[in-house]
Amino acid sequence: MRRALVAGNWKMNGSQASIKSLVSDLLPVLANGINGVDVVVCPPYPYLGQVAEAAFGSEIVLGAQDLSEEASGAFTGEVSGSMLSDFRVRFVLVGHSERRVRCGESDELVAKKFAAAQAAGLIPVLCVGESLDHRQSGHAEDVVATQMTAIIEQCGVKALEDAVIAYEPVWAIGTGQAASAEDAQLMHAFIRQVVAQFDAGVASGVQILYGGSVNADNAEALFACEDIDGGLVGGASLNAKDFIRICQSVS
Ligand code: PEP
Numbered sequence: 001m002r003r004a005l006v007a008g009n010w011k012m013n014g015s016q017a018s019i020k021s022l023v024s025d026l027l028p029v030l031a032n033g034i035n036g037v038d039v040v041v042c043p044p045y046p047y048l049g050q051v052a053e054a055a056f057g058s059e060i061v062l063g064a065q066d067l068s069e070e071a072s073g074a075f076t077g078e079v080s081g082s083m084l085s086d087f088r089v090r091f092v093l094v095g096h097s098e099r100r101v102r103c104g105e106s107d108e109l110v111a112k113k114f115a116a117a118q119a120a121g122l123i124p125v126l127c128v129g130e131s132l133d134h135r136q137s138g139h140a141e142d143v144v145a146t147q148m149t150a151i152i153e154q155c156g157v158k159a160l161e162d163a164v165i166a167y168e169p170v171w172a173i174g175t176g177q178a179a180s181a182e183d184a185q186l187m188h189a190f191i192r193q194v195v196a197q198f199d200a201g202v203a204s205g206v207q208i209l210y211g212g213s214v215n216a217d218n219a220e221a222l223f224a225c226e227d228i229d230g231g232l233v234g235g236a237s238l239n240a241k242d243f244i245r246i247c248q249s250v251s
Contacts, residue, residue, distance in 0.1 A: 002207050004223065004250040005164060005230040007040040007063055007125060008237025009093065009211075019047050023054040025240030030247065033059035037230065037250045040091050041237070045079055048087045056088075063091035063125070066099060069112035071119070081120025092117045093232075095127045095147070097170045107150035115155050118162060125164045125232065126151060127211070128191070132171035140169070141190055148194045157198035165208045166232040167191060172212025174234060181221040181228075184210045188227035216242045219249035 014022070023041075030039050042063035043051045052062055068078035084092060094117060095110035105113075110126070117124040128147040130140040144167070152160070167187050172178050179187075188208045196203035210222050211232030222228055230250060236242040 002205065002229045003038060004036055005038045005040065005207055005209060006243075006247045006250065007042060007091065007166075007209065007230075007232050008243055009042045009065060009096070009232060009234045010044060010238060011065070011098075011234060012044055013238055014044065014047060016047070016050060019043060019050060020054065022238065022240055023051055023060075026060065026243065027055070027058055029244045030060050031055075031058035034247050034250070037247055039247050042091070042093060048084070048089060052088045061091065062087065062089045063093065064089045064122075065093050065096065067092050067094070067113055067117055067120075067122070069109060069116045071116065081116050081122050084122060085120050089122060091123045091125055091164070093127060093166075094124045097127060097129055097168060097173060101170070107147055108154070110147075111151050111154035114151055114159070114163070118155075118159060123162060123164060125166050125209070127166045127168050127232070129168040129170050129173075129212070135169065135171060140187065144187065144191060145194050148191060152195070152198050157195065157202050160195060160202050160206050163206070165191060165206060166211045167208060168211035168232060174213070176213050178213035178215070178218050178222070179210070181218075181225050184222055185225035185227055188225065192227055214246060216245035216249070219246040220251070223250050 040061045040063040094113040099105045114124045130143040134143045192203045207229040209232045214231040214233045215236045
């Protein structure tokens, strides 16, 4: 039985004041945890310490949005996995489409970041997903399979035992147009099949989150699908009431 996980990706949003208020609105409901669901929040780097402190002792788990593939050294502007661990970060997103597209992150670089996260004791949340063009031209599965196999070939399938996968169709991110539960379920089952070609045990155990315009109204139907183990939530995670409702939608 896989545990459910809901992660909020705050992206490049917030200020000390807004984050203070968001965390204080989340704590009364989430501090003691929600049965069967792990709740993670991924603030921007400068606010990790603030959230770590405010959420200390609660069941809210800290995540980061990215990390360097390097361990330390002359890499101006980069943040290493060990620095994140130092702030009690447990999860880190790798390969988010906004970084693949805007920063040109290749599958090879994503695999290096995935390995760097694990080397620092963090759990990578590997984001995969196709563009609208790829979906419309019938290549969605090919794209996702390529993204998945790049990681499996470079890091080994067993590395997925200590990782989470997030299926995030690029066309659904921030658009208000979530994938239907049926389409999302089909792709999640496909991802599990891709992993199963390497190791069936790993495939059945790995958590696969859905991301892309998850909100308080569509979360329940998405999370009820057999192969959907929770969500990676962007915009709606900035609203405490919505994020709490999404976390409570896990059945
Ligand atoms: C995301 O950024 O990972 C995401 C899913 O965003 P949104 O929920 O806003 O579509």
